[in-house]
Amino acid sequence: MWGCDYGPMAGGWWGGFFPGNLLSLLIWGLALFLIVxxxxxxxxxxxxxxxxxxxxxxxxxxxxxxxxxxxxxSREEFVKMRQILSQP
Known part of the structure; x- marks a missing residue:
């Protein structure tokens, strides 16, 4: 209790991955959004x-x-061009 570093401000509750402040949470959210x-x-x-x-x-x-x-x-040009377009 006294003298231990486990608390919301020390990052102990989340294992130090999220330090527990709003700015770092926003940065991680932005990074996740950019990846997606x-x-x-x-x-x-x-x-x-x-x-x-x-x-x-x-x-x-x-x-x-x-x-x-x-x-x-003309119709002939239309048919000719359509045949050309239908070729793979």
């Missing part, structure tokens, strides 16, 4: 990269259909 944020960004970029070519192809087909609907290209 970076991991989420990495996984999100990997999943978007895997969907990239399919999305590009569908966007290209939408543009091609819009150009055909506006009359900018």
């Amino acid at each position: 944020y970076v991991v989420i960004r990495i996984f999100r970029s990997q999943t978007q990269a895997s969907q990239g070519p399919f999305r590009d192809r569908s966007d290209s087909e939408a543009i091609l259909k819009a150009r055909f609907a506006k009359g900018e290209i």
Whole structure:
């Protein structure tokens, strides 16, 4: 009791890992948030990269259909370009 270093201010209750003040708790919370944020960004970029070519192809087909609907290209050009886009 007297003379021992186990208490909230000495960090004894948490084994010294969290010193027991609010500033260090906020710093650890910020570090944890940054780690989670970076991991989420990495996984999100990997999943978007895997969907990239399919999305590009569908966007290209939408543009091609819009150009055909506006009359900018003929039916033959439309069919030819659509065949080119459908190739892997």
